[in-house]
Every structure is written in structure tokens, then in C-alpha cells.
Amino acid sequence: MAETRVDDDLWNEFHRVVNMTSRELSDWLRTRSAHQDTEALPDEAGTPTGQQVLGILRKRRTDLDERDAQVMQSVVNRVHAQRRDDLEPTSGQQNWRHRLMSLGHDPLKPS
Incomplete structure (x- = not known):
């Protein structure tokens, strides 16, 4: 696998805005994908971006x-x-919060 150097600014800002742990995000994505009649497989639950964020949180920076x-x-x-x-x-409309949580950012959680 080719290693990519992620600069300090991006690394730090990503981890500042993504304020949910990998466990919290994984639980949220599974909850969000659960429906009355069907439920996605755990590693397929949530949005593609949410799954990518989860994958990043589970990696070391060098990987x-x-x-x-x-x-x-x-x-x-x-x-x-x-959020600027x-x-x-900050509280807001439920759909707004849920969209952000699917990216790993809970607007009600302290950064």
C-alpha cells in the first residue's frame, strides 16, 4: 500500500471536527440504518462517507x-x-444533527 503523508493541519482539524469515537460512530451508523423491516450488515451500515470516516478512525496515521x-x-x-x-x-434540527453525526460530528458533544 502506498503511504500518503497527511499534513499536521489536516490531521488535527479532522480529529477536532470528528468528535465521535469509532465505537460511537459505528453504533450510530448501525442505528441510523436499522429499519422496521430490514437492517444493514454492520460493516455496510450508514452512508459511504460515514463508513470511510470509520475506516480512517481505525487506521494509524502512517497507514x-x-x-x-x-x-x-x-x-x-x-x-x-x-458549523463554521x-x-x-449547539442544538439544531434533528435532521441537521443526524447528517453531521453520519460524518462523525455530534454538534451536541463538546469538541
């Missing part, structure tokens, strides 16, 4: 590849677009 770096940057950009730079705990 990240270029795709991981792109996902990290995308997640940082998406959370900032929704203020990541203080």
Missing part, C-alpha cells in the same frame, strides 16, 4: 492513503460549512 486524505478534507469542509469555525455544543 492512510490518498483517498483517506481526500475524505478527511471533505469531512472537514462539510462540517465547517454546517464555532464547534461549541
Whole structure:
């Protein structure tokens, strides 16, 4: 596997905006995917981006590849677009919170 160097700024900002642990995110993705009649397999639950974030959280920094770096940057950009730079705990509409949680960011959880 080709190693990709993720710069300190991206690494730190990703881990600042993704304030859910891999366990919390995994549990959330499974909960979010559970329906009355069907339930996704645990490693297929949630959005593709949510699964990619979960994969990144489970990797060491030295094991990240270029795709991981792109996902990290995308997640940082998406959370900032929704939250700006203020990541203080904030309530909002349920769907807004759930969308952010599917990226690994719980807006009600302290950073």
C-alpha cells in the first residue's frame, strides 16, 4: 500500500471536527440504518462517507492513503460549512444533527 503523508493541519482539524469515537460512530451508523423491516450488515451500515470516516478512525496515521486524505478534507469542509469555525455544543434540527453525526460530528458533544 502506498503511504500518503497527511499534513499536521489536516490531521488535527479532522480529529477536532470528528468528535465521535469509532465505537460511537459505528453504533450510530448501525442505528441510523436499522429499519422496521430490514437492517444493514454492520460493516455496510450508514452512508459511504460515514463508513470511510470509520475506516480512517481505525487506521494509524502512517497507514492512510490518498483517498483517506481526500475524505478527511471533505469531512472537514462539510462540517465547517454546517458549523463554521464555532464547534461549541449547539442544538439544531434533528435532521441537521443526524447528517453531521453520519460524518462523525455530534454538534451536541463538546469538541
